[in-house]
Amino acid sequence: MASEISAKDLGINVSQGEGELFKWFVASFLFGKRIQQDIAADAYRVIVEKHKRDTPRKLCNCSWQELVDMLGEGHYVRYDESTADRLLKLCEKLNGEYGGKLGNIREQSEDRKTLEKRLGEFEGIGPKTMEIFMREAEKVWY
Numbered sequence: 811m812a813s814e815i816s817a818k819d820l821g822i823n824v825s826q827g828e829g830e831l832f833k834w835f836v837a838s839f840l841f842g843k844r845i846q847q848d849i850a851a852d853a854y855r856v857i858v859e860k861h862k863r864d865t866p867r868k869l870c871n872c873s874w875q876e877l878v879d880m881l882g883e884g885h886y887v888r889y890d891e892s893t894a895d896r897l898l899k900l901c902e903k904l905n906g907e908y909g910g911k912l913g914n915i916r917e918q919s920e921d922r923k924t925l926e927k928r929l930g931e932f933e934g935i936g937p938k939t940m941e942i943f944m945r946e947a948e949k950v951w952y
Contacts, residue, residue, distance in 0.1 A: 842939025853884030
């Protein structure tokens with residue numbers, strides 16, 4: 811199996827704060843699906859770098875079709891429609907319940923178990939996505 815792509819591989823430095831952590835959250839979400847890592851990385855680059863959808867607010871300001879098109883541009887076509895739907899729900903929940911900040915999820919969680927339970931309440935965040943995200947997030951949160 812190929813080595814796992816890290817935040818650093820994508821030019822993300824999670825220790826630089828909320829914005830970088832959100833980028834890693836999006837990348838982790840894409841990597842968490844049964845899709846080739848290089849395709850997930852390309853889709854991340856299209857959404858976050860090319861189209862500058864690098865905050866929960868900017869991502870939520872996309873239409874579903876715009877997201878499907880961006881995913882297609884990154885060749886993330888196997889799950890493009892469901893992924894677009896879940897990405898929109900993800901940023902809506904993050905904006906609506908946590909003020910658009912992953913750090914607020916951390917602050918409202920008394921321990922890692924509670925934090926992971928809260929993250930798991932986001933549609934499309936399963937054990938694999940959680941594992942990928944926490945691999946980097948734990949470096950700044952714990």
